[in-house]
Amino acid sequence: MSSQKMAAFPWSAGRLLLLASLLPAAVTAQATATATTNLSAVSLFPLEQNVETVNLFPMAPCGSFKLEEATIDQMQAAMKAGTLTSVQLVQCYMQRNYQTDEYINSLLQMNPDALAIAAAMDAERKAGKVRGPLHGIPFTVKDNIASKDNLETTAGSWALIGSIVPRDAFVVSKLRAAGAVLFGKATLSEWADMRSNNYSEGYSGRGGQCRSAYNFTVNPGGSSSGSAVAVSANAIAFALGTETDGSVINPAERNSIVGFKPTVGLTSRAGVVPESEHQDTVGTFGRTVRDAVYALDAIYGVDSRDSYTLAQKGKTPVGGYSQFLTNRTALKGAVFGLPWNSFWVYADPEQLRQLKQLLRLITDAGATIINGTEITDYQTIVAPWWNWDYGTSRGFANESEYTVVKVDFYNNIKSYLSELQNTKMRSLEDLVQFNYDNDGSEGGNPWPLGNPAFYSGQDGFLASLETKGIKDQTYYQALNFTQSKTRNGINDALTYKGKKLSGLLVPPDVGQSYQIAAQAGYPVITLPAGVHSATSMPFGLAIMQTAFAEAELVKWGSAIEDLQLKSNTPFKRSLPKWGNYLSRNIPLLNIYEGSD
Numbered sequence: 189m190s191s192q193k194m195a196a197f198p199w200s201a202g203r204l205l206l207l208a209s210l211l212p213a214a215v216t217a218q219a220t221a222t223a224t225t226n227l228s229a230v231s232l233f234p235l236e237q238n239v240e241t242v243n244l245f246p247m248a249p250c251g252s253f254k255l256e257e258a259t260i261d262q263m264q265a266a267m268k269a270g271t272l273t274s275v276q277l278v279q280c281y282m283q284r285n286y287q288t289d290e291y292i293n294s295l296l297q298m299n300p301d302a303l304a305i306a307a308a309m310d311a312e313r314k315a316g317k318v319r320g321p322l323h324g325i326p327f328t329v330k331d332n333i334a335s336k337d338n339l340e341t342t343a344g345s346w347a348l349i350g351s352i353v354p355r356d357a358f359v360v361s362k363l364r365a366a367g368a369v370l371f372g373k374a375t376l377s378e379w380a381d382m383r384s385n386n387y388s389e390g391y392s393g394r395g396g397q398c399r400s401a402y403n404f405t406v407n408p409g410g411s412s413s414g415s416a417v418a419v420s421a422n423a424i425a426f427a428l429g430t431e432t433d434g435s436v437i438n439p440a441e442r443n444s445i446v447g448f449k450p451t452v453g454l455t456s457r458a459g460v461v462p463e464s465e466h467q468d469t470v471g472t473f474g475r476t477v478r479d480a481v482y483a484l485d486a487i488y489g490v491d492s493r494d495s496y497t498l499a500q501k502g503k504t505p506v507g508g509y510s511q512f513l514t515n516r517t518a519l520k521g522a523v524f525g526l527p528w529n530s531f532w533v534y535a536d537p538e539q540l541r542q543l544k545q546l547l548r549l550i551t552d553a554g555a556t557i558i559n560g561t562e563i564t565d566y567q568t569i570v571a572p573w574w575n576w577d578y579g580t581s582r583g584f585a586n587e588s589e590y591t592v593v594k595v596d597f598y599n600n601i602k603s604y605l606s607e608l609q610n611t612k613m614r615s616l617e618d619l620v621q622f623n624y625d626n627d628g629s630e631g632g633n634p635w636p637l638g639n640p641a642f643y644s645g646q647d648g649f650l651a652s653l654e655t656k657g658i659k660d661q662t663y664y665q666a667l668n669f670t671q672s673k674t675r676n677g678i679n680d681a682l683t684y685k686g687k688k689l690s691g692l693l694v695p696p697d698v699g700q701s702y703q704i705a706a707q708a709g710y711p712v713i714t715l716p717a718g719v720h721s722a723t724s725m726p727f728g729l730a731i732m733q734t735a736f737a738e739a740e741l742v743k744w745g746s747a748i749e750d751l752q753l754k755s756n757t758p759f760k761r762s763l764p765k766w767g768n769y770l771s772r773n774i775p776l777l778n779i780y781e782g783s784d
């Protein structure tokens with residue numbers, strides 16, 4: 189029954205192919221003229237003989253340039269040398285998406301203006317102007333980040349199709365100014381997971397099911413699924429996502445890439461479909477720390493349309509964060525905390541074995557790791573598994589994150605919708621009704637009505653609706669409790685014998701780690717670290733810090749990454765092997781992934 193339902197969803201091929209006919213003729217001609225790719229040289233088809241290997245979806249070179257796993261610096265060097273153009277980069281990523289999107293479905297919509305923007309960036313470069321490290325570099329944004337152009341912004345929901353946003357999201361306008369090329373919108377978990385509490389991660393009514401290139405049958409990580417999967421599969425250079433409680437860190441760590449979740453208030457949420465003003469933040473994905481940091485440098489800043497960004501004044505480094513990128517020698521003298529009982533005890537044994545070897549490598553490089561620097565009151569505030577309504581589970585709605593998010597969403601989405609044109613959607617009430625009216629595609633009702641990907645229907649929306657956005661005593665108590673407990677808790681764990689630690693090393697596959705940081709609004713970086721043998725799904729190693737301590741995350745993240753790359757450790761980024769690439773199960777599995 190479920191596969192029959194899914195067969196009615198007509199996306200992929202049509203929505204990509206349509207694009208070719210939309211290209212301005214001049215751009216197409218120029219693109220063709222500059223392309224040197226020999227399209228017949230490599231079969232782009234996944235051949236059965238290559239099953240379960242990294243060669244299943246071979247990536248064609250981009251002219252003379254090896255695009256697969258290329259860093260942004262390498263792309264810049266080739267463009268500087270005149271052996272690569274931005275138009276070529278866009279073309280090559282188009283080719284990659286035509287090849288892979290039927291399978292991983294990481295791209296929701298391609299930007300019909302991408303080639304034109306790239307051509308303009310090439311012309312500028314030719315005229316001697318290079319804006320910076322992102323000049324001419326293609327990127328995608330999660331479909332809940334607005335762009336005022338020929339792309340839709342819908343958070344994956346049909347409810348917002350055709351709506352017109354007032355302007356680019358602040359982060360998009362910053363990336364345009366940096367010369368980056370908006371390639372398209374990435375698939376995601378619809379409404380960034382706000383709508384349902386039991387759902388297929390990475391699924392949206394409009395975008396369909398995104399799948400991880402490591403294993404098609406299991407949760408690909410979310411809610412910024414397509415952003416992370418695309419970077420991991422070399423289907424884009426870098427990407428933006430958003431996080432309320434794990435939506436950057438989780439998909440990054442599950443796809444063996446770097447995810448950077450900044451302090452709430454470092455990156456403006458103006459033009460981002462909201463969940464909660466207290467926890468939402470825009471983050472970045474890259475295959476390397478440097479790539480993720482270039483993206484962060486481009487998007488952070490004070491924005492008059494998001495008052496939370498005022499908090500960063502005086503707390504950001506002149507010249508940006510990339511100046512803190514370093515190498516493994518920096519680890520000599522670093523002192524990290526290990527909140528063992530708070531988070532590590534929840535990691536599965538296989539993951540623990542691998543991460544412990546990585547920790548050993550870090551201490552061998554000269555760092556000190558202090559085991560047992562705990563989050564104060566972790567026994568109370570850290571849930572036994574990811575549970576954003578844990579306060580209520582303990583019997584105290586006035587101490588629950590979900591109490592805050594439910595109320596915030598009702599109000600924040602109303603503000604967001606109020607600025608849209610060309611839509612009848614004005615409130616959460618309208619969205620809920622839309623989902624009921626379009627039950628088969630949007631799953632207004634729980635399965636077996638509705639849609640199997642939205643197993644619990646729209647219970648998240650209904651829970652928010654029930655609050656009517658009223659900020660009562662329970663709300664304010666919950667807000668104060670979740671923020672102050674987690675902030676104090678992290679700050680305490682970061683202080684050892686009166687001295688400030690370099691960071692807390694945590695296993696981000698344990699969702700409670702980013703959950704505590706989410707409630708605090710504090711920053712996290714995750715690095716690729718290992719792979720589960722039973723599912724082939726990766727996991728990361730993350731560093732947590734206090735508010736606006738991103739420079740520390742850049743420094744230690746890049747130092748550990750350099751150590752990973754320069755040593756013989758297998759505990760670093762690995763390429764996907766496209767496991768179970770012919771599976772099309774929905775919903776995806778949420779299973780125990782340790783091998784023992």
Ligand SMILES: *[C@@H]1O[C@H](CO)[C@@H](O)[C@H](O)[C@H]1NC(C)=O
Nearest residue numbers: 224225226227228229230231
């Ligand atoms: C393209 O690749 C094919 C197969 O490797 C080769 O036979 C052909 O000569 C190439 N064409 C050009 C123009 O390089």
Ligand SMILES: *[C@@H]1O[C@H](CO)[C@@H](O)[C@H](O)[C@H]1NC(C)=O
Nearest residue numbers: 386387388640643644775776
């Ligand atoms: C969530 O949905 C799955 C089906 O995808 C179902 O097997 C499971 O029991 C549900 N979990 C809860 C807590 O309802």
Ligand SMILES: *[C@@H]1O[C@H](CO)[C@@H](O)[C@H](O)[C@H]1NC(C)=O
Nearest residue numbers: 512513514515516517518750
């Ligand atoms: C590592 O970083 C240090 C300090 O920034 C620098 O002096 C050194 O040259 C770097 N070493 C390598 C191998 O890049």
Ligand SMILES: *[C@@H]1O[C@H](CO)[C@@H](O)[C@H](O)[C@H]1NC(C)=O
Nearest residue numbers: 526528529532544547559560
């Ligand atoms: C940290 O301490 C706990 C005991 O409290 C121990 O079980 C664990 O193995 C230690 N971790 C490391 C990495 O040494």
Ligand SMILES: *[C@@H]1O[C@H](CO)[C@@H](O)[C@H](O)[C@H]1NC(C)=O
Nearest residue numbers: 584585586587665666668669
């Ligand atoms: C939540 O309510 C309980 C009473 O039901 C009270 O004991 C507790 O102190 C409250 N928590 C906060 C954070 O106000």
Ligand SMILES: *[C@@H]1O[C@H](CO)[C@@H](O)[C@H](O)[C@H]1NC(C)=O
Nearest residue numbers: 664665668669671672673676
């Ligand atoms: C906020 O919570 C902290 C403890 O977490 C408490 O000390 C403080 O009194 C609370 N403030 C308000 C206004 O409730």
Ligand SMILES: *[C@@H]1O[C@H](CO)[C@@H](O)[C@H](O)[C@H]1NC(C)=O
Nearest residue numbers: 403405406722723724767768
């Ligand atoms: C993908 O996950 C499924 C479900 O656990 C598992 O049966 C399968 O072996 C995994 N595939 C790979 C390639 O690891």
